[in-house]
Amino acid sequence: MRYLPLICLSLLLSVSNASAQVASPPVFDVHVHLRDGETSLRAFEADTRSAGIELAGLGAMWFGGPHQALAGNPADIRVRNDGVIALAERHPRVVAIGTVHPYDGQAALDELERIASQGVKLIKLHAHTQRFDVADPRVLALVRKAGELDVAVLMDNANIVAGDSENLFNLALRARDTTFIFAHVGGLNFRFWNILPLARTADGIDMDNVYFDISATVLLMADSPLEDEFLWTLRNIGIDRVILGSDHPQISLARTLEAFERLDLSDEEKAAIRFGNARRLFGLDAP
Structure with a gap:
């Protein structure tokens, strides 16, 4: 009988741990590269299940790494955009992320309009790998068009390119009707974004069109x-402007969450970043 209290304690701890897992907030990963479509999606979902992650959804893009959407071949970009749109139609948790190349000019604007008409609410642009200058007038024309179509623009902000954050700040300022998500929150130059609370003190400038994902950078922090x-x-930016991202397959969602959970944020702040902010921005249903 002397072992009974230990057994009861063990059962209570097991129940407590199970309850904590059930109560863990769901996750929306805004930054997922699915280079091989359905095959990549199955692998991503298997990884999240094995890690015990409740996946509310993901933002899925077809390009990244060695597979880029380069200028000069809009027909290929169109085909690949159709692939990720079809994937999202088959899987309700998938938010399709399309792309175009700003230097394709009118063809890029036409493709943006076409995919928006098919329900795409987010495109990804990557100045470094797609080889364009953020300050080019064609980029401004493209992101303004995205704003007109109610399409948000996810842009790389790892500060691989000199002046990255400064150019993105100016772009968001010049395209105030467009919603931006700056990936990696500036990388190791994240301090730059503390300019936002000061910028918001200027008449007519609120910068409420700017969000950030913390993919990759969170591992270092x-x-x-x-x-x-x-x-x-993050608090100067506004916790309500921060979204979780992994940059899968380069970095797994499990590894991202492991680092994220070590940050000294409140439960409410973590829940907002894990899912709440994305839910509000993209109009998602709770899982």
Whole structure:
């Protein structure tokens, strides 16, 4: 009989742990590269299941790494956009992320309009790998068109290119009717974005069209000497403007969440970043 209390305690701990897992907020991953369509999606979902992650949804793009949407071949971009649109139609949790190349001019604008008419609400642009200059007038024309079509623009902001954050700030300022998500929240130049609370003090400037995903950068920040500054930056940006992203397959969602959970954020802040903000931005249903 003396073992009974230990058995009861073990059962209570098991129930407690199970309840904590059930209560864990769902996750929306806004930054997922599915280079092989259905095959890549199955692999991503298997990874999340094995890690015990409740997946509310994902933003899926077809290009990345060695597979880029380069200028000069809009017909190929069109075919590949159709692939990710079809994938999203088969899988309700998938938010299709299309792309175009700004230097394709009118062809890019036409493709943007076409995919928007098919329900695409988000496109991805990557200045470094797609080889374009953010300050080019064709980029401004494209993102303004996206705003007119109610399509948000996810743009790389890892500061691989000199002046990356500064150019993106100016782009968002010049295209205020367009919603932007800046991926990687500036990388190791995240401090730049503390300019936002000061910019918002200027008449007529609220910068409410700017969101950030914390993919990749969060791995460097958790438990680092910079963590306090990073959290200070996220709160200056506004926690309601921050979205979780993994950059799968380069970085897994499980690894991203492991780092994210080590950040000294409140439960409410974590829930907003994991799913709440994306739910509001994209009009998602709860899982």
